[in-house]
Amino acid sequence: MSLLQGAARSLPRSLRAAGRQQYRPLRFPLSLSRSLSSTPSSPNSSNPALSFPCLDAQDAKSARLSARSLQSGPEPSYTTGQHERFHSDEPLLLDWGGVLPQFEVAYETWGELNKDRSNAILLQTGLSASSHAHSTAANPKPGWWEKFIGPGKPLDTDxxxxxxxxxxxxxxxxxxxxxxxxxxxxxxxxxxxxxxxDMVRAQFRLLDHLKISKLSAAVGSSMGGMQSLAAGVLFPERVGKIVSISGCARSHPYSIAMRHTQRQVLMMDPNWARGYYYDSIPPHSGMKLAREIATVTYRSGPEWEKRFGRKRADPSKQPALCPDFLIETYLDHAGEKFCLEYDPNSLLYISKAMDLFDLGLSHQLTMKEQRAKNQAKIASGAVGQDANNTSCSLTLPDQPYQEQPSAATPSAQQPETGTETIELESPPKDLVAGLAPLKDHQVLVIGVASDILFPAWQQREIAETLKLAGNKKVEHIELGEDLSLFGHDTFLLDLKNIGGAVQNFLD
Amino acid sequence: MSLLQGAARSLPRSLRAAGRQQYRPLRFPLSLSRSLSSTPSSPNSSNPALSFPCLDAQDAKSARLSARSLQSGPEPSYTTGQHERFHSDEPLLLDWGGVLPQFEVAYETWGELNKDRSNAILLQTGLSASSHAHSTAANPKPGWWEKFIGPGKPLDTDxxxxxxxxxxxxxxxxxxxxxxxxxxxxxxxxxxxxxxxDMVRAQFRLLDHLKISKLSAAVGSSMGGMQSLAAGVLFPERVGKIVSISGCARSHPYSIAMRHTQRQVLMMDPNWARGYYYDSIPPHSGMKLAREIATVTYRSGPEWEKRFGRKRADPSKQPALCPDFLIETYLDHAGEKFCLEYDPNSLLYISKAMDLFDLGLSHQLTMKEQRAKNQAKIASGAVGQDANNTSCSLTLPDQPYQEQPSAATPSAQQPETGTETIELESPPKDLVAGLAPLKDHQVLVIGVASDILFPAWQQREIAETLKLAGNKKVEHIELGEDLSLFGHDTFLLDLKNIGGAVQNFLD
Incomplete structure (x- = not known):
């Protein structure tokens, strides 16, 4: 679809005049856009042409955004309100050889740091959640864990x-x-x-700045549940208790596949322009689609069965190829709400970071070696230049994916005589070795049976791996379908079962 | 994204000259497209720009397709080879008021029709499968159920x-x-x-033509498993046994959600041009994305865990936002293979038909009433004109989706104090009444525990509903995860468990 970008170059100069950036998507006034949405009619067609209100709405939004961008200037602004700010002039070396010459960490806090600075809890977030977990004096808007934080609450600010x-x-x-x-x-x-x-290292730079040498606990859900484990593995001496909710110790291919489709639909939006959209219309359509796919992975089928069933938004109307079932308008709304509230490039980088997550020992050692090499280079200031040679060079294999020779892997294209049982390994030794730094920590692991994005076997894997590593202080809780049908989102909703378990564990 | 279409109108006439259709997407020579894929570089950036080989490949394909379309003419051709053809000059009235003034049904057959024409089995397909279930003399290419059909096979051509x-x-x-x-x-x-x-009615027109008054059996998988039930409900006297594999009696919101995202990514491809792409470049990017999402729903997580794990396509390379895990290149390949082999509009219409499927009695009665009304009109030739007033008029509600007031439906935005157990009804009475026409048929229902698209509870629902309707000849088989981790695709792969059960049932 990025042929589009070719269009900009071929346009008459008058239409290009406003262009400030190489990959600038096209802009058209609303009137022109509207005129395109009329459907072709033929007096001799057997049936009328379908209409596409969902695409009309996208066109109108592009036009509105174009007008806004021309008026208010190009700077996008994503914010959830007031927060504290930590600025570091010390560069941050990233695992894959990149470097941030300086960086900021925005954060919020609740409660009081005690005298010996020993009562800090680091709360780690999911992909799109902000630091605004709870309302503050500066920002009274309720946070994403509003009921979980406060005096006497699971994260007890007393x-x-x-x-x-x-x-x-x-x-x-x-x-x-x-x-x-x-x-x-x-x-x-x-x-x-x-x-x-890398995200966790930046968090610990903030802790250094706050003179917190050791956390009372690291608590995280979803991607935060990866981070709380990573915090313990990277800084075992600096973390007390660990809570990992609906997270994992390594991403599995199904989650990668789900995130892959989100990245691809976003990157295929011509407005994404290979990431260089900041002076123009953001890829709101691609973001909307990505969020709709994500929303499917956040909930569970049985819950939707109860909630939406087969209800249509307006049963008096003919069915349409645009959304008409209630579940469709719900997804449409979820995508719509999110598509301008989060930076598309952030979605890509963070979702990729989740895919790359693997606490297995061999991966840790590879990263360590890589970091040592780059650490040496960072002094000479050559990191960026060197990375030029490697990070740009990914090419797809000439031969597309080939089925691996294995008795247990029939492909759909090559029907097999019968299926064979696939035995999944119990926690691999490499992962047991990788989590060894956590063998003396008190760890609470929570999973939800109806979660399809971080399925319950992944939290079972964390708990079993820790036990095999010698940890005798692991608690593992799995909420069955009798307790929650809310899938991955349960951690946002279930104050009683999730909040209660966290509170018991921390006290 | 369809703002794009505006570009075509604004282009210099020279570039538009080849245009023959209103919604013609843009075409550019390969050289121009290529020049766009160079990444912006800045000598002062901290890190190198990422490259996007996956988008370069899309651009190159668009350019190739454009060149091909200019050379060979605009007619697309989708085929799986030689087949028989039944042409009807009698119009076909569709459930929602549309009409096909004439129509064709392409089909293939194996085995011999016996003297009293009583040994016919109608095999009903999934969404994208063709009539080519098995090789024929005219088309020796193996079919999608090659090993399931033949002398002594589950569908025994002897x-x-x-x-x-x-x-x-x-x-x-x-x-x-x-x-x-x-x-x-x-x-x-x-x-x-x-x-x-509607699809089933067209099939029975073919059976009329073949002078087959009663089928020995209707056998279907996936969408075909919907059709075999629908065949029995619409024509109870004309169907002997019924086999429904990995199908359902009504689509549930999770499957609708999955298909919704596929339709949306396809429709957002500017090349889709609201369906009017036949004289131009097909929306290959949107089709590829749709197929990748579909592929995720066709398989299961544990199978991929075993098959791909966390392997990367080329571990010596830096990670990229384009596909680099093996699971990603697999999905990429699956999408690539399909994107020019199936008509995008067919995908939209058929996937929508699946969403609309509901054998509940009240829905059946609504359709019956609607058909009676339209049947009266069809004689006067007014159907098409009348439909103009209704089928174009869908509009999204002014208020986007609102949470329904219900104690059991907390939303992610409004964290609740606790979750409440959601009790799903046992088969609703309306569905029991709807399946009553099948109460005397021998029915085999097969489900697969690892299927996420047509989850096993849906086949359990069919079986329980039939039993509640008074059917004492229902057989229900559910393949546990010990027997198959291949998810929805199991019916294509498992000759032993699926094929064996079908064979036992038919004999």
């Missing part, structure tokens, strides 16, 4: 000093692709590949 | 005359959106909304 950060790579104030690079331009897709561990 | 049709709405020879309407132009999205029952 006892604890709760810190929640915006991850680097994101767009809520911490350094990310929408931030300005040294050359005065947005990073865009010049932002380096990021890992979960 | 005993049965097996017929497999291409569904109407599809693109393999039966009338569909790519067919030519009365005005000499492709139907495109002037094709009327279609239902599973």
């Amino acid at each position: 006892k604890y000093f709760v810190i929640c950060t915006n991850v680097i790579g994101g767009c809520y104030g911490s350094t990310g692709p929408s931030s300005i690079d040294l050359d005065g331009k947005h990073y865009a897709t010049r932002f380096p590949i990021l890992t979960i561990e | 005993k049965y005359f097996v017929i497999c049709t291409n569904v109407i709405g599809g693109c393999y020879g039966s009338t569909g959106p790519s067919s030519i309407d009365l005005d000499g132009k492709h139907y495109a999205t002037r094709f009327p909304i279609l239902t599973i029952e």
Whole structure:
């Protein structure tokens, strides 16, 4: 679809005049856009042409955004409100060789840090959540864990000093692709590949700044449940208890596949323009689609069966190829609500970081070696230049994916005589070795049976792996379908079962 | 994204010269497209710009398709090879008021019809499968159920005359959106909304033509498993045994959601051009994305865990936002393979027909009433005109989706104090009444525990509903995860468990 970009070059100069950036998508006034949505009619067709109100709405939004962007200037602004800000002039070396010459971490806190600075809880977020977990004096808007934080609540602010950060790579104030690079331009897709561990290292730089040498606990859900484990593995001496809710110790291919489709639909939006959209219309259609796919993975089928069933938005109308079932209008709304509230490039980098997550020992050692090599280079200032040779060079294999020779892997194209039982290994030794740094920590692991994105076997894997590593202080809770049908989103909703378990564990 | 279409109008006439159709997407020579894929570089950026080989490949394909379309003319051709053809000059009234003034059904057969024409099995297909279930003399290419059909096989051609049709709405020879309407132009999205029952009625027109008054059995998988039930409900006297594999009696919101995202990504491809792409470049990017999402729903997580794990296509390379995990290149390949082999509009109409499927009695009665009304009109030739007033008029509600007031439906935006147990009804009475016409049929229902698209509870629902309707001849088989981890695709792969059960049941 990025042929589109060719169009900009071929347009008469008059239409290109406003262009300030190489990959500028096209803009047209609303009137022109509208005129295109009339359906072709033929007096001799057997049936009328279908209409497409969902596409008309997209066109109108593009036109509105174009007008807004021309009026107010190009700077996008993603924010969830007031927060504290930590600025570091010390560069941050990233796992894959990228470097942030300086960076910011935006954060919020609740409760009071005690005298010996020992009562801090680091709350770690999911992909698109911000530091605004709870309302503050500066920002009274309810946070995403509003009922879980406060005096007497699961994260008890009478006892604890709760810190929640915006991850680097994101767009809520911490350094990310929408931030300005040294050359005065947005990073865009010049932002380096990021890992979960990179995000955690940035968080610990903030803890250094706050003079917190050891956390009372690291608590995280979803991507935050990856981070709480990573925090313990990277800084075992600096973390007390660990809570990992609906997270995992390594991403599995099904989650990668789900995130892959989201990235692809976003990148195929011509407005994405390979990441260089900051001076123009953001890829709102691609973002909307990505969020709709994500929303499917956040909930569960049985819940929707009860909630939406087969209800149509307006049963008096003919069915349409645009959304008409209630479940469709719900997804449409979820996508619509999100598509301008989060930076598309942040979605790409953070979702990729989740895919890359693997606490297995061999991966840890590879990263360690890579970091040592790059650490040496960072002194000489050669990191960026060197990375030029490697991070740009990915090419798809000449031969597309080939079925691996294995008795247990029949492909749909090659029907097999019968299926064979696939035995999944119990926690691999490599992962047991990788989690060894956590063998003396108190760890609470929570999973939800109806979660399809981080399925319950992944939290079972964390718990079993820790036990095999010698940890005798692991608690594992799995909420069955009798307790929650809310899938991955359960951690946002279930104050009783999730909140209660966290409270018991921390006290 | 369809703002794009505006570009075509604004282009210099020279570039538009080849345009023959209103919604013609843009075409550019390869060289121009290539020049766009160079990444913006800045000597002062902290890190190198990422490259996007996956988008370069899309651009190159668009350019190739453009060149091909200019050379060979605009007619797309979707085929799986030689087949028989039944042409009807009798119009076909569709459930939602559309009409096909004439239509064709392409089909293939295996075995011999016996003297009293009583040994026919109608094999009903999934969404994208063709009539080519098995090789024929005219087309020796192996079919999608090659090992399931033949002498001594589950569909035993020593005993049965097996017929497999291409569904109407599809693109393999039966009338569909790519067919030519009365005005000499492709139907495109002037094709009327279609239902599973409409497809079945067209199949029974073929049976009339073949002078088969009663089928020995209707056998179907996936969408075919909807059709085999629908065949029995619509024509209870004309169907002997019924086999429904990995199908359902009504689509549930999770499957609708999955298909919704596929339709949306396809429709957002500017090349889709609201369905009017037949004289131009097909929306290959949107089709590729749709197929990738579909592929995720066809398989299961544990199978991929075993098969792909966390392997990367080339571990020596840096990670990229384009596909680099093996699971990603697999999905990429699956999408790539399919994107030019199936008509995008057919995908939209057929996937919508699946969403609309509901064998509940009240829905059946509504359709019956609607058909009676339209049947009266069809004589007066007023159907098409009348439909103009209704089928174009869908509008999205002014207020986007609102959470329904219900104690059991907390939303992610409004965290609740606790979750409440959601009790799903046992088969609703309306569905029991709807399946009553099947109460005396021998029915085999097969489900697969690892299927996420047509989850096993849906086949349990069919079986329980039939029993509640008074049927004492229902057999229900559910393949546990110990027998198959292949998810929805199991019916294509598992000759032993699926094929064996079908064979036992038919004999």
